[in-house]
Amino acid sequence: MQRIRPLIVVATAAALLPIGSGTASASAQPSLCASVATAPAPEHSAHGALHPKVRAFLRAYCAWGEAPADIPKYMALFTPTGTLMDTGLAEPIGREIIEAQITNVVKRVEKYRFEPLSVSASPDGRVAFVKARNTGIVDPVGPGLPVAVDYVTMHRLELSGAQVQQGRRFWDQTDLFRPLDPKLPDLFAGPDRNTSAGPGPARPEQSVRERKRAWNTQDIDALVDGVNRLTELTGPGAAKGLKGPEAARAYLGKLFGKVRDLELEPGNTVREGRTTHREWVGHAIVRSDGREVSFGIVERFTRDGRGRTGWDLSFDTLDLVATPKQIEDLRGLIFPRPATPAS
Template sequence: MVAVGVLACTVAMLGSGATSIAEQPAGSALVVEGEVSSSAQAFIDRQNRFGAMETGPERIDLYADAIFDEHSTLWEAAGSVIQGRAAIRAAITGSLTKLPSFRMGPTRIAVDGNVVLYGAHNEVTVQGNAISYPAIYRVVLGDDGRVIQGHRYYDRYTWFSGLDPELESLFEGVRDTTGRLPGTGAAPDDPTARAAAWNARDAAALVAPTGNAPLTGTGLGDGRLGTPGGKVTYLQRLFGSVTSLHVEPGQVVRTREADYYEWYGTVTTPDRPSPTSFGIIERFDRRNGWTLYFDTLPLIAGPAKVAELYGRL
């Protein structure tokens, strides 16, 4: 799965678009949360250049040499960790050769010390079809602003649904329903309880502390779920696709506007009986909103199917 892993781990990883309004999706503007350190600013500036550049040797050099540390690691769901600058260079070269049209425009950047979360609007043309999709990228930076560790979160279902109409849409038909939930559940700021709820696949415990906060994120498009029943149904659909889930707390980013929690570990599914790397990011904003970021592709397709899908690119 080397070719698949290279493409899967790097087509969009960590690049950003220019911060001008012209580079943003229609009707949006870049939002920056937290105090931007000098290292974070250096990273952001390099990312902005990469996202706006035409594909060519200069773009690859910027990505491999300026954005990443010599000993960087790079990961996405169900992929192997790419280690070191040389491997990252090979990966991005293969990715941009396959999909040279890739562009990224940042929509929301959150900074907490040397950790940056990069929310983005991604665009790419796949077999003549223009595709856009949201993503969030979590990076840990060195003092010089180069990435030491990068994780990416976006739903690759958006890439392949147009190439394979039979590919399952995991959250199709999920709607708000009536009903209340007992108890207070696993609060976001209690990582032990929250991790236990994720690992137990306890939808009610995860939803209860969110109250009336609307849920947005993966599989919902521009929609949202506003009732506890709708949010529980959403998580039950997620949990119904897996046979086990084991995650532990990853990075936490806190700003005046929101708290972000990363959950990182493994998942098994009927088509993936061996533990497969997986992760989730939760965002809780101060205005009572809840957003989830994760990739459904490894939940709806086994390794052979994923390899087949990448072969269609």
């Protein structure tokens, strides 16, 4: 397993990249693109101005998102050696496959639009976490009328200047594919939302080592108790929020009922005011058939003025609810299959 060198940065401003945790509920947020286009420092960045190269990148990103069919404009977001790691991929892809993938997306997703919603970036502008909304219209599996899709993706971007050198997208593919195939199972169907629950107890912040141990041993109590005064958990299948620690425990119980033997390493961490993003990347085993799959999570901790914390998770569940053949067929609706070498 490839080891990831952790990088921790403390940010003074807020950020995002296209395509690819959650649902469209985030669309109620004010327009980041409008503010970054008209003001030196977006109102979203309450703790300071975005680094100039992050702001320049974000402007270009927003401009492409309004006209996604402009493939050269999309490719200009990446350095000549830039790569992208995405949910559903075994390894990062380079420019040639990135271009083929986005070309297929704009061909197969009618009226596709990409809108950055929020951003948290390091003071030096080298690392940004971006959340974005993706919308469009796609033909369903089997007969039927085209259906609207509306899903949110989380992007961790390592920038060189105002371009992406290494990007990774974290999102639940079922948010895209379930409207196309309603029979696709929902891992988190019917969790206890426990709407009357209050915040959890005050807890000291866990070290990265303690958090890593909790994820890799699937220690639900340690994961939940490690969030200081937890008020609400959001994530795949829980866009409206699960209130209180007990609902969070039930949610993680469903996840760990489908996956085992997590081997996660800490990636980038960005702290911006009261918000912290932390990246975890590695592998896991699907319990149903013993498959090893690439697995990654972004945790976002948002603290309010009274020390209470909202906990948001971005990760994929498609490998956990579908067979390899189903996944291949679903991804084939949108993403290009690898070319077969000529004999």
